[in-house]
Amino acid sequence: MLKVGLIVGSTRPNRFADTPVQWLVEGASARHDLQLAVLDLREYRLPFFNEPASPAYTGGVYTQPEAEAWRKRIGEFDAFIATVAEYNHGPTAVLKNAFDSAFLEWQRKPIAFVGYGGVGGARAIETLRGAVIELQMAPIRHEVNIAMEPYLGVVQNGRSLNDYGYLVQSREAMFDHLVWWGEALKAARQNAAAASFTPAPIHPARLTPTNRQAKTAATGAAYE
Numbered sequence: 001m002l003k004v005g006l007i008v009g010s011t012r013p014n015r016f017a018d019t020p021v022q023w024l025v026e027g028a029s030a031r032h033d034l035q036l037a038v039l040d041l042r043e044y045r046l047p048f049f050n051e052p053a054s055p056a057y058t059g060g061v062y063t064q065p066e067a068e069a070w071r072k073r074i075g076e077f078d079a080f081i082a083t084v085a086e087y088n089h090g091p092t093a094v095l096k097n098a099f100d101s102a103f104l105e106w107q108r109k110p111i112a113f114v115g116y117g118g119v120g121g122a123r124a125i126e127t128l129r130g131a132v133i134e135l136q137m138a139p140i141r142h143e144v145n146i147a148m149e150p151y152l153g154v155v156q157n158g159r160s161l162n163d164y165g166y167l168v169q170s171r172e173a174m175f176d177h178l179v180w181w182g183e184a185l186k187a188a189r190q191n192a193a194a195a196s197f198t199p200a201p202i203h204p205a206r207l208t209p210t211n212r213q214a215k216t217a218a219t220g221a222a223y224e
Protein backbone atom coordinates (compact mmCIF):
# COMPACT_ATOMS: atom_id res chain seq x y z
CA MET A 1 0.00 0.00 0.00
CA LEU A 2 1.38 3.31 -1.05
CA LYS A 3 1.37 5.96 1.66
CA VAL A 4 -0.14 9.12 0.19
CA GLY A 5 -0.38 12.49 1.94
CA LEU A 6 -3.38 14.61 0.94
CA ILE A 7 -2.46 18.26 1.50
CA VAL A 8 -5.45 20.53 2.05
CA GLY A 9 -4.34 23.63 0.19
CA SER A 10 -6.60 26.33 1.65
CA THR A 11 -7.32 27.26 5.25
CA ARG A 12 -9.98 29.98 5.28
CA PRO A 13 -13.32 29.50 7.09
CA ASN A 14 -16.04 28.11 4.77
CA ARG A 15 -13.45 26.76 2.38
CA PHE A 16 -14.67 24.59 -0.48
CA ALA A 17 -11.60 22.39 0.00
CA ASP A 18 -13.43 20.15 2.45
CA THR A 19 -15.70 18.91 -0.36
CA PRO A 20 -12.93 17.47 -2.57
CA VAL A 21 -11.03 16.25 0.49
CA GLN A 22 -13.99 14.18 1.68
CA TRP A 23 -14.59 12.91 -1.87
CA LEU A 24 -10.94 11.89 -2.25
CA VAL A 25 -10.93 10.13 1.11
CA GLU A 26 -14.08 8.23 0.07
CA GLY A 27 -12.55 7.27 -3.26
CA ALA A 28 -9.29 6.14 -1.68
CA SER A 29 -11.07 4.03 0.94
CA ALA A 30 -12.51 1.85 -1.85
CA ARG A 31 -9.04 1.00 -3.14
CA HIS A 32 -6.44 -1.45 -1.86
CA ASP A 33 -3.36 0.07 -3.45
CA LEU A 34 -3.05 3.32 -1.50
CA GLN A 35 -3.54 4.66 2.00
CA LEU A 36 -4.52 8.32 2.23
CA ALA A 37 -3.76 10.57 5.20
CA VAL A 38 -5.14 14.11 5.33
CA LEU A 39 -2.55 16.83 6.01
CA ASP A 40 -4.62 19.88 6.87
CA LEU A 41 -2.58 23.09 6.78
CA ARG A 42 -4.93 24.54 9.38
CA GLU A 43 -3.42 22.14 11.89
CA TYR A 44 0.25 22.71 11.06
CA ARG A 45 0.14 26.48 11.46
CA LEU A 46 3.29 26.99 9.42
CA PRO A 47 4.88 30.45 9.75
CA PHE A 48 5.51 32.17 6.45
CA PHE A 49 8.98 31.25 5.32
CA ASN A 50 11.42 33.37 7.30
CA GLU A 51 14.59 31.30 7.45
CA PRO A 52 18.01 32.99 7.48
CA ALA A 53 19.17 30.67 4.67
CA SER A 54 17.65 28.55 1.93
CA PRO A 55 17.17 24.91 2.95
CA ALA A 56 19.47 24.12 0.02
CA TYR A 57 22.29 25.52 2.18
CA THR A 58 21.25 24.00 5.52
CA GLY A 59 20.89 20.33 4.67
CA GLY A 60 17.14 20.81 4.63
CA VAL A 61 16.95 21.83 8.29
CA TYR A 62 14.63 24.64 9.43
CA THR A 63 14.89 26.89 12.46
CA GLN A 64 11.12 27.14 12.95
CA PRO A 65 9.76 24.18 14.99
CA GLU A 66 6.50 24.14 13.01
CA ALA A 67 8.42 23.72 9.76
CA GLU A 68 10.55 20.97 11.32
CA ALA A 69 7.39 19.11 12.37
CA TRP A 70 5.91 19.60 8.91
CA ARG A 71 8.94 18.35 7.01
CA LYS A 72 9.23 15.29 9.25
CA ARG A 73 5.58 14.47 8.58
CA ILE A 74 6.14 14.93 4.84
CA GLY A 75 9.03 12.48 5.06
CA GLU A 76 6.59 9.73 6.08
CA PHE A 77 4.89 9.62 2.65
CA ASP A 78 5.73 8.15 -0.74
CA ALA A 79 3.38 10.32 -2.80
CA PHE A 80 1.16 13.35 -2.45
CA ILE A 81 -2.08 14.90 -3.63
CA ALA A 82 -2.78 18.59 -3.06
CA THR A 83 -6.15 20.30 -3.28
CA VAL A 84 -5.60 23.51 -5.22
CA ALA A 85 -7.81 26.55 -4.80
CA GLU A 86 -7.09 29.31 -7.29
CA TYR A 87 -6.61 32.75 -5.76
CA ASN A 88 -5.97 35.48 -8.35
CA HIS A 89 -4.81 33.02 -10.98
CA GLY A 90 -2.25 31.42 -8.67
CA PRO A 91 -2.08 28.90 -5.85
CA THR A 92 -2.92 29.94 -2.30
CA ALA A 93 -0.06 31.47 -0.36
CA VAL A 94 -0.46 28.86 2.38
CA LEU A 95 0.01 26.02 -0.08
CA LYS A 96 3.09 27.53 -1.72
CA ASN A 97 4.48 28.18 1.76
CA ALA A 98 3.89 24.54 2.68
CA PHE A 99 6.05 23.50 -0.27
CA ASP A 100 8.75 25.97 0.81
CA SER A 101 8.63 24.57 4.36
CA ALA A 102 10.17 21.18 3.53
CA PHE A 103 12.98 20.30 1.17
CA LEU A 104 14.67 16.89 1.14
CA GLU A 105 11.41 15.19 2.11
CA TRP A 106 9.74 16.06 -1.22
CA GLN A 107 12.50 14.77 -3.44
CA ARG A 108 11.91 11.95 -5.95
CA LYS A 109 8.26 11.55 -5.01
CA PRO A 110 5.22 12.05 -7.25
CA ILE A 111 2.43 14.53 -6.70
CA ALA A 112 -1.04 14.94 -8.19
CA PHE A 113 -3.31 17.98 -8.06
CA VAL A 114 -7.04 18.39 -7.56
CA GLY A 115 -8.03 21.92 -8.54
CA TYR A 116 -11.29 23.83 -8.43
CA GLY A 117 -12.69 27.18 -9.42
CA GLY A 118 -13.74 28.86 -12.66
CA VAL A 119 -11.32 26.82 -14.74
CA GLY A 120 -10.82 23.94 -12.34
CA GLY A 121 -7.76 25.52 -10.72
CA ALA A 122 -5.81 24.90 -13.94
CA ARG A 123 -3.80 28.13 -13.79
CA ALA A 124 -2.81 27.60 -10.18
CA ILE A 125 -1.88 23.99 -10.89
CA GLU A 126 0.35 24.98 -13.81
CA THR A 127 2.20 27.38 -11.50
CA LEU A 128 2.69 24.65 -8.93
CA ARG A 129 4.04 22.19 -11.48
CA GLY A 130 7.12 24.37 -11.94
CA ALA A 131 7.57 24.83 -8.19
CA VAL A 132 7.46 21.12 -7.43
CA ILE A 133 9.88 20.27 -10.22
CA GLU A 134 12.34 22.63 -8.53
CA LEU A 135 11.80 20.53 -5.39
CA GLN A 136 12.80 17.45 -7.42
CA MET A 137 9.30 16.02 -7.36
CA ALA A 138 7.51 14.30 -10.22
CA PRO A 139 4.17 16.02 -10.92
CA ILE A 140 1.95 13.51 -12.70
CA ARG A 141 -0.01 14.38 -15.79
CA HIS A 142 -3.42 13.23 -14.50
CA GLU A 143 -5.23 15.82 -12.43
CA VAL A 144 -8.82 16.55 -11.42
CA ASN A 145 -10.33 19.89 -12.45
CA ILE A 146 -13.58 20.82 -10.72
CA ALA A 147 -14.59 23.70 -12.96
CA MET A 148 -17.45 26.19 -12.84
CA GLU A 149 -20.39 23.87 -13.43
CA PRO A 150 -19.68 21.19 -10.80
CA TYR A 151 -18.30 23.82 -8.41
CA LEU A 152 -21.57 25.79 -8.56
CA GLY A 153 -23.56 22.55 -8.64
CA VAL A 154 -22.13 21.68 -5.21
CA VAL A 155 -22.13 25.18 -3.73
CA GLN A 156 -25.50 26.40 -4.99
CA ASN A 157 -27.54 23.34 -5.92
CA GLY A 158 -26.64 20.76 -3.30
CA ARG A 159 -25.12 18.36 -5.78
CA SER A 160 -22.35 15.89 -5.02
CA LEU A 161 -19.09 15.52 -6.93
CA ASN A 162 -20.21 11.93 -7.52
CA ASP A 163 -23.00 13.31 -9.72
CA TYR A 164 -20.32 14.17 -12.29
CA GLY A 165 -19.17 10.91 -13.84
CA TYR A 166 -16.22 12.52 -15.61
CA LEU A 167 -14.87 13.76 -12.28
CA VAL A 168 -15.09 10.28 -10.77
CA GLN A 169 -13.25 8.92 -13.81
CA SER A 170 -10.59 11.62 -13.45
CA ARG A 171 -10.16 10.81 -9.77
CA GLU A 172 -9.67 7.10 -10.45
CA ALA A 173 -7.23 7.74 -13.32
CA MET A 174 -5.30 10.11 -11.06
CA PHE A 175 -5.13 7.49 -8.30
CA ASP A 176 -4.03 4.81 -10.80
CA HIS A 177 -1.19 6.89 -12.20
CA LEU A 178 -0.12 8.25 -8.82
CA VAL A 179 0.21 4.70 -7.51
CA TRP A 180 2.22 3.69 -10.58
CA TRP A 181 4.67 6.55 -10.15
CA GLY A 182 4.68 6.23 -6.39
CA GLU A 183 5.60 2.54 -6.44
CA ALA A 184 8.18 3.03 -9.20
CA LEU A 185 9.93 5.89 -7.40
CA LYS A 186 9.71 4.18 -4.02
CA ALA A 187 11.47 1.13 -5.48
CA ALA A 188 14.04 3.35 -7.17
CA ARG A 189 14.77 5.19 -3.91
CA GLN A 190 15.09 1.89 -2.06
CA ASN A 191 17.40 0.43 -4.73
CA ALA A 192 19.55 3.53 -4.67
CA ALA A 193 19.75 3.38 -0.86
CA ALA A 194 20.65 -0.34 -0.93
CA ALA A 195 23.40 0.32 -3.45
CA SER A 196 24.52 3.41 -1.54
CA PHE A 197 24.05 5.21 -4.80
CA THR A 198 23.30 8.89 -4.61
CA PRO A 199 23.25 10.82 -7.84
CA ALA A 200 25.38 13.84 -7.19
CA PRO A 201 24.21 16.04 -5.69
CA ILE A 202 20.89 15.38 -3.94
CA HIS A 203 20.72 19.10 -3.26
CA PRO A 204 20.42 21.29 -6.30
CA ALA A 205 23.87 22.47 -7.25
CA ARG A 206 23.54 25.78 -5.52
CA LEU A 207 26.33 28.25 -5.41
CA THR A 208 27.31 29.46 -1.99
CA PRO A 209 27.02 33.21 -1.41
CA THR A 210 30.82 33.45 -1.73
CA ASN A 211 31.23 31.62 -5.00
CA ARG A 212 28.04 33.21 -6.30
CA GLN A 213 29.82 36.52 -6.04
CA ALA A 214 32.83 34.98 -7.75
CA LYS A 215 30.73 33.61 -10.58
CA THR A 216 28.93 36.91 -11.04
CA ALA A 217 32.24 38.71 -11.14
CA ALA A 218 33.73 36.24 -13.62
CA THR A 219 30.81 36.02 -16.02
CA GLY A 220 28.95 39.22 -15.43
CA ALA A 221 25.82 37.09 -15.16
CA ALA A 222 23.31 37.34 -12.36
CA TYR A 223 22.60 34.08 -10.57
CA GLU A 224 18.96 33.30 -9.63
Ligand SMILES: Cc1cc2nc3c(=O)[nH]c(=O)nc-3n(C[C@H](O)[C@H](O)[C@H](O)COP(=O)(O)O)c2cc1C
Binding pocket: 010, 011, 012, 014, 015, 016, 017, 018, 085, 086, 087, 088, 089, 090, 116, 117, 118, 119, 120, 121
Ligand atom coordinates in the same frame (compact mmCIF):
# COMPACT_ATOMS: atom_id res chain seq x y z
C1 LIG B 1 -8.80 35.89 -2.82
C2 LIG B 1 -9.53 35.05 -3.83
C3 LIG B 1 -9.15 35.07 -5.16
C4 LIG B 1 -9.78 34.26 -6.09
N1 LIG B 1 -9.34 34.22 -7.36
C5 LIG B 1 -9.84 33.28 -8.21
C6 LIG B 1 -9.25 33.07 -9.47
O1 LIG B 1 -8.30 33.75 -9.86
N2 LIG B 1 -9.75 32.10 -10.26
C7 LIG B 1 -10.81 31.33 -9.88
O2 LIG B 1 -11.20 30.46 -10.61
N3 LIG B 1 -11.40 31.51 -8.68
C8 LIG B 1 -10.94 32.46 -7.84
N4 LIG B 1 -11.51 32.64 -6.61
C9 LIG B 1 -12.71 31.87 -6.27
C10 LIG B 1 -12.30 30.54 -5.68
O3 LIG B 1 -12.14 29.61 -6.72
C11 LIG B 1 -13.35 30.03 -4.70
O4 LIG B 1 -13.63 31.02 -3.71
C12 LIG B 1 -12.87 28.78 -4.00
O5 LIG B 1 -13.93 28.28 -3.20
C13 LIG B 1 -11.63 29.06 -3.15
O6 LIG B 1 -11.19 27.90 -2.51
P1 LIG B 1 -11.43 27.69 -0.93
O7 LIG B 1 -12.95 27.83 -0.73
O8 LIG B 1 -10.97 26.29 -0.64
O9 LIG B 1 -10.67 28.75 -0.21
C14 LIG B 1 -10.88 33.44 -5.68
C15 LIG B 1 -11.27 33.45 -4.34
C16 LIG B 1 -10.59 34.22 -3.43
C17 LIG B 1 -10.99 34.14 -1.96
